[in-house]
Amino acid sequence: MATEIRPISEGDIEAAHFLLAYSFTGDRSEQGRIKHVESLGTALALYDDGQMAACLRIFPLQTFIHGASIPLGGVSGVACLPEHRRKGYVGRLLRHALALMREQGQPLSSLFTPHPSLYRRYGWMTASNAVSYRFKPKDISLTNSAPPAGHSYRITDEEWPTIADVYKRFAAPRNGYLDRDECWWKEAIFRRIYDSKRKLGDVAVWANGQDEPSGYLVYHSTSEQPPGAPSIDKMYVEELIALDTNSYSGLLRYLLAHDLAANITLFGTVDEPLSLIVEEPDRIKREILDGFMLRLVDLEKAFAARPAAAAAPEGAFTIHISDPSAPWNQGVWRIESSGGQLAATKADGTADLSTDAAAFAAMYNGFLRPTEAARSGLAESSDRQAAALADRILATDYPPYPSDFF
Ligand SMILES: CC(C)(COP(=O)(O)OP(=O)(O)OC[C@H]1O[C@@H](n2cnc3c(N)ncnc32)[C@H](O)[C@@H]1OP(=O)(O)O)[C@@H](O)C(=O)NCCC(=O)NCCS
Secondary structure (H helix, E strand, C coil): CCEEEEECCHHHHHHHHHHHHHHCCCCCCHHHCCHHHHCCCEEEEEEECCEEEEEEEEEEEEEEECCEEEEEEEEEEEEECHHHCCCCHHHHHHHHHHHHHHHCCCCEEEECCCCHHHHHCCCCEECCEEEEEEECHHHCCECCCCCCCCEEEEECHHHCHHHHHHHHHHHCCCEEEECCCHHHHHHHHCCCCCCCCCCCCEEEEEECCCCCEEEEEEEEEEEECCCCCCCEEEEEEEEEEECCHHHHHHHHHHHHCCCCCCEEEEEECCCCHHHHCECCHHHCEEEEEECCEEEECCHHHHHHHCECCCCCCCEEEEEEEECCCCHHHCEEEEEEEECCEEEEEECCCCCCEEEEHHHHHHHHCCCCCHHHHHHHCCEEECCHHHHHHHHHHHCCCCCCCCCCCC
16 A cells, blocks of 8 residues: 655645544544644644545744753644554654654654653653642641732733743743743643633732732632532642742642632642642642653754753763664764753764663653663663763753643
């Protein structure tokens, strides 16, 4: 059978909608089309004898690492019709997408998936964690009960610039947060990206004593109505951004004022200090969640774009990368830290370390330390000192965090 990969044209949008809605158990009718997502990125499909069999989408995004905003291809909407599964079609689309992202100048790629082993085969690796913190607001009190200077108020999506600068100041020095534009704020933050009803979520801003925004919460609430029983209200906080102590405690007080909620689930970083500033840390249930998978599409450009961590030493190590899906990354590389910047150059001979593209992606953003990779068999190391230096060169100032789901 003849197969071909090409961008999805206007005439094929219906077939793509059916393929996605079928695969993700969505609404297959015209009303179920998530048109805002269609316009957020480029879609590719594999055709089998002229019929669409598999597809994926690439969002043109930017991610922050240590202040640098680095282009990133966000892969989503990966699907294959059941009659064509396990023929290698999605694997072929992913390899095609890698070449395309390289051409488009996106040295990084990330995605979210319930099938990590699939994407690992093609060089993506889990490279961030989030923690869900769940508590009943009535069970929690802050250790510092003094009301902070400032006040809270709610905004709608048209007021997104109110919080964009607060977000940028918070996110830019960190690692893994997206550099958002207006469209992303409106379609993926104020609303949940795959909600076909486009329901507006809640955003509460904290303004400091000078009336300047210095923090905010993005959240939404649900209400279950069990027959013959009172409703069960739940709140989900997708983002808590606070630039200083007053905003942090002001926003938590705002949150805890929702005393009807059966529970509040707050998604935060692994180093979120929440449990340290409450009287009842044992009442907060914590669960670690896998975040995005990361891939170095173009290893050389990914390093050229990545600043070193504040405490990274000057120095270099060599590493052999195996990368059959992106052969331009294959071979021995010298990774150097100099003047606060990292650089990768092709090298000869034997290397200090050896690993595959997937494990190296998780080392690149500081999620996996090279010595831990060697200890667990994800890498081989012929030189323990070089591996220890690689730990410090690739370290990041903050743990990588999946700020935006897509
Ligand atoms: C998951 C899905 C996209 C796979 O598509 P596919 O065309 O069958 O995948 P391929 O045949 O190209 O498989 C490529 C490789 O991944 C493996 N693989 C396929 N599906 C997998 C899965 N669900 N989990 C783990 N590995 C998987 C295959 O075994 C193959 O590996 P191999 O070459 O070592 O044998 C398809 O089953 C699907 O559409 N599922 C429903 C929607 C979905 O889950 N999408 C992905 C969301 S991130």
